[in-house]
Amino acid sequence: MNIILLQDLEKVGEKFEVVAVKPGYGRNFLIPKKMAIIANKENLAKLEDHKQREAAKEAKLIEGYLALKEKIEATPLTIGAKAGTSGKIFGSVTSVQIIQALKDQLGLDVDRRLVDMTEEVKDLGSYKAQVKFHKQVIAVVSFDVIAD
Incomplete structure (x- = not known):
């Protein structure tokens, strides 16, 4: 089962990474606890859009930090x-x-x-x-x- 992680999980992966996990672990633990969502076409498209927005936000943040530095x-x-x-x-x-x-x-x-x-x-x-x-x-x- 492929899922998209919504937070960093030790020994599983990092936030917004698409990983393969056992179906029971994904369905019974990660998804109900809002730690992950199923990696379907719709969610993958949302993920790409979200990654672009996060990258732009982080670039602006780094630019401010560089000025402080x-x-x-x-x-x-x-x-x-x-x-x-x-x-x-x-x-x-x-x-x-x-x-x-x-x-x-x-x-x-x-x-x-x-x-x-x-x-x-x-x-x-x-x-x-x-x-x-x-x-x-x-x-x-x-x-x-x-x-x-």
Whole structure:
């Protein structure tokens, strides 16, 4: 039985993929739970139309993310932290502080879950972090930690 998946399913396939499954699994589990629909001519035509609309929407979204990426990568941020005489800061710089710096210095409101800190920041100096807007658009944020 061929079906069109309406969501990503582990070990079955990805959203909007046409896959072959056993008839009982499709009829008794996937279709009643609205996880899939039968792959007939009408549904396949709807799928193609939907894929085109989704692709156009995603292209527009990626274009916006690329503009944000350019803005973020063009300007290094400055984050102030209390530090001792040896250059070690009290505590550490977190993604929340990077988000606040993006908001204050660049006027960008970014979700903190998108920020990926590759290293722990516990000293004064220059560092980099990633902002993962999309699987295809990852911005590298450069920031300097200075003593307050």
